[in-house]
Amino acid sequence: MSTVIAQHETGIPAGAWNADPVHSSVGFAVKYLGVATFSGELTDFEASLVDGRLEGTARVASIEVKDENLKAHLQAPDFFDAERHPEVRFAGTAVAPGRFEGEITIKGVTRPAALEGTVTGPITDPYGNERYGLSLQTVVDRTAFGLNWNAPLPGGGFALADDVTLKAELSVVKAA
Amino acid sequence: MLILALSGSLRRGSHNTALLRAAGELLPPGDELVLWEGLAEIPAYDQDDDVEPAPYAVAALRRAVADADAVLFATPEYNSSVPGALKNALDWASRPLATNAFRGKPVAVIGASAGMFGAVWAQAELRKVLAAMGARVAEVELAVGHAAEKIVGGEVVDEDVRRQLADALSALRAEVVPELVAA
Numbered sequence: 001m002s003t004v005i006a007q008h009e010t011g012i013p014a015g016a017w018n019a020d021p022v023h024s025s026v027g028f029a030v031k032y033l034g035v036a037t038f039s040g041e042l043t044d045f046e047a048s049l050v051d052g053r054l055e056g057t058a059r060v061a062s063i064e065v066k067d068e069n070l071k072a073h074l075q076a077p078d079f080f081d082a083e084r085h086p087e088v089r090f091a092g093t094a095v096a097p098g099r100f101e102g103e104i105t106i107k108g109v110t111r112p113a114a115l116e117g118t119v120t121g122p123i124t125d126p127y128g129n130e131r132y133g134l135s136l137q138t139v140v141d142r143t144a145f146g147l148n149w150n151a152p153l154p155g156g157g158f159a160l161a162d163d164v165t166l167k168a169e170l171s172v173v174k175a176a
Numbered sequence: 177m178l179i180l181a182l183s184g185s186l187r188r189g190s191h192n193t194a195l196l197r198a199a200g201e202l203l204p205p206g207d208e209l210v211l212w213e214g215l216a217e218i219p220a221y222d223q224d225d226d227v228e229p230a231p232y233a234v235a236a237l238r239r240a241v242a243d244a245d246a247v248l249f250a251t252p253e254y255n256s257s258v259p260g261a262l263k264n265a266l267d268w269a270s271r272p273l274a275t276n277a278f279r280g281k282p283v284a285v286i287g288a289s290a291g292m293f294g295a296v297w298a299q300a301e302l303r304k305v306l307a308a309m310g311a312r313v314a315e316v317e318l319a320v321g322h323a324a325e326k327i328v329g330g331e332v333v334d335e336d337v338r339r340q341l342a343d344a345l346s347a348l349r350a351e352v353v354p355e356l357v358a359a
Contacts, residue, residue, distance in 0.1 A: 069274050072279065073273075077312045078307045078308070078310070084354075
């Protein structure tokens with residue numbers, strides 16, 4: 001049995017749509033040293049929506065941060081273990097305006113997750129494409145996915161927070 | 177499979193070096209354990225000397241690690257931590273960090289000490305250092321306390337230690353060939 005949710009209930013246009021890779025981004029943000037939020041992007045990804053079903057995959061090798069050594073550390077078994085788990089994934093279904101419920105897979109571990117945010121559009125863009133926007137995020141506990149690295153701080157506490165915000169800013173275009 | 181064995185001890189009668197030799201005898205046919213004996217030749221790390229070509233002993237270490245399928249460490253414990261010579265060798269091997277020979281390399285850490293704890297703190301610190309370098313640190317625990325009673329004349333005479341050593345090798349080999357995990 002499947003549940004059909006009408007488009008007007010979720011705000012997600014029907015049909016097949018693909019993220020425009022140049023004008024979309026996928027990334028993460030995490031509190032570092034307890035005072036400020038550090039963020040990075042996964043630049044190589046694709047995302048598609050088909051009748052309210054969102055599926056996205058990003059390549060761990062494409063993580064971009066501003067330090068070469070940190071970038072290498074994030075690829076290592078201490079963090080994402082890109083050699084064994086080269087991709088991260090989300091697959092879920094729109095259940096309410098700006099809310100997708102499904103599963104996220106990081107480092108080979110799959111857990112339930114809900115992405116929440118806003119839907120904007122659709123519009124007809126200046127190039128004649130039908131396009132709309134999704135601004136989504138969720139918070140995950142990175143240690144639940146085996147990303148356990150940390151370092152104790154001299155004054156107590158740890159360098160890196162467990163909670164990580166995952167963000168997707170998608171500009172999606174109707175498939176031809 | 178080629179396993180490079182690194183002892184943190186330079187002592188001729190080292191219990192840790194004896195553990196590594198014993199590990200070599202427990203490997204299945206076709207697998208080889210090579211004991212690295214260049215630790216004493218590694219100079220003190222100096223960033224001014226960290227250029228190409230690297231000091232000969234350093235280049236040899238980096239090449240040995242790169243050529244191995246996995247690296248097995250056995251370390252004593254000095255002042256609750258990793259012996260300076262071993263840490264120094266890893267500091268050389270870790271450069272440049274983003275592309276160093278240990279990146280993604282399956283490694284395992286074991287240790288022996290004359291006291292009762294079997295170098296557990298040194299082992300924990302060594303695992304931390306190796307993980308920071310990007311190595312794939314196998315979940316191996318082998319702390320041989322009261323080593324003088326279990327390793328006599330360079331031979332591991334304690335059957336329990338030999339069994340744990342075999343288990344440690346299995347865990348390390350499984351990191352090289354993940355299919356072995358299921359076996």
